Amino acid sequence: MADSITTEPGTVDGPTGAIGEPLIVLDHVDKHFGALHVLKDVNLTVHRGEVVVVIGPSGSGKSTLCRTINRLETIDSGTITVDGRPLPAEGRELARLRADVGMVFQSFNLFAHKTVLENVTLGQVKAKKVRPAEARDTAMELLERVGVANQASKLPAQLSGGQQQRVAIARALAMKPKALLFDEPTSALDPEMINEVLDVMVGLARDGMTMVVVTHEMGFARRAAHRVVFMDAGQVVEEAEPETFFTAPRSDRAKDFLSKILTH
Numbered sequence: 001m002a003d004s005i006t007t008e009p010g011t012v013d014g015p016t017g018a019i020g021e022p023l024i025v026l027d028h029v030d031k032h033f034g035a036l037h038v039l040k041d042v043n044l045t046v047h048r049g050e051v052v053v054v055i056g057p058s059g060s061g062k063s064t065l066c067r068t069i070n071r072l073e074t075i076d077s078g079t080i081t082v083d084g085r086p087l088p089a090e091g092r093e094l095a096r097l098r099a100d101v102g103m104v105f106q107s108f109n110l111f112a113h114k115t116v117l118e119n120v121t122l123g124q125v126k127a128k129k130v131r132p133a134e135a136r137d138t139a140m141e142l143l144e145r146v147g148v149a150n151q152a153s154k155l156p157a158q159l160s161g162g163q164q165q166r167v168a169i170a171r172a173l174a175m176k177p178k179a180l181l182f183d184e185p186t187s188a189l190d191p192e193m194i195n196e197v198l199d200v201m202v203g204l205a206r207d208g209m210t211m212v213v214v215t216h217e218m219g220f221a222r223r224a225a226h227r228v229v230f231m232d233a234g235q236v237v238e239e240a241e242p243e244t245f246f247t248a249p250r251s252d253r254a255k256d257f258l259s260k261i262l263t264h
């Protein structure tokens with residue numbers, strides 16, 4: 001396990017602003033799928049306002065790590081806390097956690113038979129008991145913010161991948177999350193659509209959103225991330241500021257991984 005980089009609460013000015021107190025804390029987290037040990041003694045603290053990029057080879061546990069944070073996967077041992085509270089197991093508390101820690105997936109996961117506007121409205125009304133008219137206003141503001149307000153009455157399949165992913169981001173934002181998790185949000189997109197999604201994410205980072213982003217987009221990491229966490233074989237092998245990680249990785253595993261992705 002690499003040394004943590006110093007992130008003194010409240011004193012570090014990263015690329016997008018000050019970092020606050022710890023918000024998401026994983027402490028000695030272990031997870032198996034049957035005989036497969038997929039998370040091995042993972043320790044990770046994400047501070048309020050911090051943007052952490054998670055990078056690493058296929059199968060290293062990046063998605064599983066994200067999924068454990070909003071309890072789409074359970075863990076075998078260790079603890080995860082969000083805003084000082086252990087993850088709830090079920091019921092209303094779990095629904096609240098999922099609202100507090102939104103997730104944006106590679107495959108968008110929009111409701112196919114609901115309009116764009118309904119996609120961004122539903123969760124607010126159902127989980128947060130927001131009045132429909134207010135939920136619509138919030139949804140339209142968010143759709144405006146991610147640049148797809150003019151698509152509000154369409155079904156997801158009528159939108160491009162980049163537009164759908166921006167709707168998915170708006171939907172997560174509608175729950176007024178404390179943090180957002182992104183699992184390879186641009187890897188299913190055609191190249192010309194990647195930047196329109198990354199630009200929205202950079203905007204969120206600049207606005208101080210706490211974000212954990214699994215991505216190999218080094219441009220995003222350089223523009224927006226305070227820290228890169230490199231995972232391999234279920235372990236956090238190395239963490240560093242983006243520039244340091246990309247130009248001077250310490251571990252052989254990170255060097256090897258970077259040499260592979262940089263030659264693409």
Ligand SMILES: Nc1ncnc2c1ncn2[C@@H]1O[C@H](COP(=O)(O)OP(=O)(O)OP(=O)(O)O)[C@@H](O)[C@H]1O
Nearest residue numbers: 033034036038056057058059060061062063064065
């Ligand atoms: N539901 C599951 N059941 C069994 N094994 C699983 C399950 N989900 C993931 N795994 C295995 O756990 C390991 C970690 O998977 P994970 O999806 O977290 O990796 P990843 O780093 O996100 O990889 P990728 O870059 O390909 O998305 C892999 O070996 C994977 O095959």
Ligand SMILES: [Mg+2]
Nearest residue numbers: 062063064183
């Ligand atoms: Mg994955």
